[in-house]
Amino acid sequence: MHLNLYLFKQFLATSMMVLASLVGVVWLNHALRMLEFVVSKDSSFTDFILLSLFPVPLWLVVALPMAGFIGVIWVISRFLSDRELIVMQAVGLSPLQFGRMPALFGLFLTGCLYINSVYLLPASFSEFKNIQTKVRNSIPKLLIQDNIFIDIADDLTLFVGERISANEVGRVFIQDARNPDSVATFTSERGQFSTLDGRPVFLLRNGQRTELNRDGQSGAQLTFDTHTLDISQQVVQNANKDIPDVNEDTIINLLNPRLAPSEKYARERMAMGHYRLSSPLLGLAMCILAAAVMLQGRILRESMVRRVFIAAVAGIGLQTVMVLARSAAVSLPALWPLMYLCSLIPIGIGVLLLWKPFFLSSLRRDLVAGRRHKQAV
Numbered sequence: 001m002h003l004n005l006y007l008f009k010q011f012l013a014t015s016m017m018v019l020a021s022l023v024g025v026v027w028l029n030h031a032l033r034m035l036e037f038v039v040s041k042d043s044s045f046t047d048f049i050l051l052s053l054f055p056v057p058l059w060l061v062v063a064l065p066m067a068g069f070i071g072v073i074w075v076i077s078r079f080l081s082d083r084e085l086i087v088m089q090a091v092g093l094s095p096l097q098f099g100r101m102p103a104l105f106g107l108f109l110t111g112c113l114y115i116n117s118v119y120l121l122p123a124s125f126s127e128f129k130n131i132q133t134k135v136r137n138s139i140p141k142l143l144i145q146d147n148i149f150i151d152i153a154d155d156l157t158l159f160v161g162e163r164i165s166a167n168e169v170g171r172v173f174i175q176d177a178r179n180p181d182s183v184a185t186f187t188s189e190r191g192q193f194s195t196l197d198g199r200p201v202f203l204l205r206n207g208q209r210t211e212l213n214r215d216g217q218s219g220a221q222l223t224f225d226t227h228t229l230d231i232s233q234q235v236v237q238n239a240n241k242d243i244p245d246v247n248e249d250t251i252i253n254l255l256n257p258r259l260a261p262s263e264k265y266a267r268e269r270m271a272m273g274h275y276r277l278s279s280p281l282l283g284l285a286m287c288i289l290a291a292a293v294m295l296q297g298r299i300l301r302e303s304m305v306r307r308v309f310i311a312a313v314a315g316i317g318l319q320t321v322m323v324l325a326r327s328a329a330v331s332l333p334a335l336w337p338l339m340y341l342c343s344l345i346p347i348g349i350g351v352l353l354l355w356k357p358f359f360l361s362s363l364r365r366d367l368v369a370g371r372r373h374k375q376a377v
Helices: 002-040 045-053 056-081 084-090 095-137 263-278 281-295 301-331 337-376
Strands: 150-153 156-163 168-176 182-196 199-213 219-230
Touching: 002 045, 002 056, 002 095, 045 095, 056 095, 056 281, 056 301, 095 263, 095 281, 095 337, 168 199, 182 219, 263 301, 263 337, 281 301, 281 337, 301 337
Parallel strands: none
Antiparallel strands: 150 156, 156 168, 168 182, 182 199, 199 219
């Protein structure tokens, strides 16, 4: 019991350090891009923090199984370097007994990955997309200067006479030519930048709206106390705009082809749904595979480099095959069971390799006992 608890703590501590390193490298690259994006839009530091942290559950899908895999290899190799593994082997600890703890640790990682895949990933990525859309559609107010015409969107020109505050301006003139049939002109005493349903708007006060048809033959004029003008830089006209990204949708919705706008998109959603159900099994598969390779046969310090190399090739190959299986399921949906087999087959092979020495030793004892019984008779 004490040995199992000690091994679990070693696997967990080492894997968390490896996970922090892997996620840290990816986060740094992502954070630099988000920093440039946020600064260009004059957004807040809070938006930067949220945009840089919300994608973390997406990275954990790949990083956590790999961290557990490296953690198991690292702990076993360190046990060999400190001669702890040799002592355990000398007192009769079999690979099956020692490999029990990496398997339990793999089950723990698989449970964490299922929680991440089912709950954390869709919730966090949905918030990431919402904030990204809000920031992308915002107007960089630092670019707005007094007495200068600027194009804040295609066919949308703004002129302000003075800056009152960060979000409020005075003596506003706007020409809106986004409508192909008419051109609208707005003048107002004050204007204020705001957001409505995640889209940037310009709230005009005490002004006048003049609209003139493209042919120049007819027009209309309106005086208003307040008027809200949508100033989005992108006008989304895609009929599928309400369909969420595959990473922010639930697994049940991904596996429902009726919610997809097209057959091709349905295949992509189906493949992603099965991937999010099957990929957590990699946590168990990679831990068992690492333990099986590192503990197979007679354990010698001279063979450790070879064992680590074989385990590394097997782990990278397993991750690669899983990605290829997902791509194949997009082209041919009937191949979705391959994503589950990519984890279940290595689990079976790893258990067999760990159990084989125990089985052979038991078989040898039975044979010896049988021969002795015959000699005694």
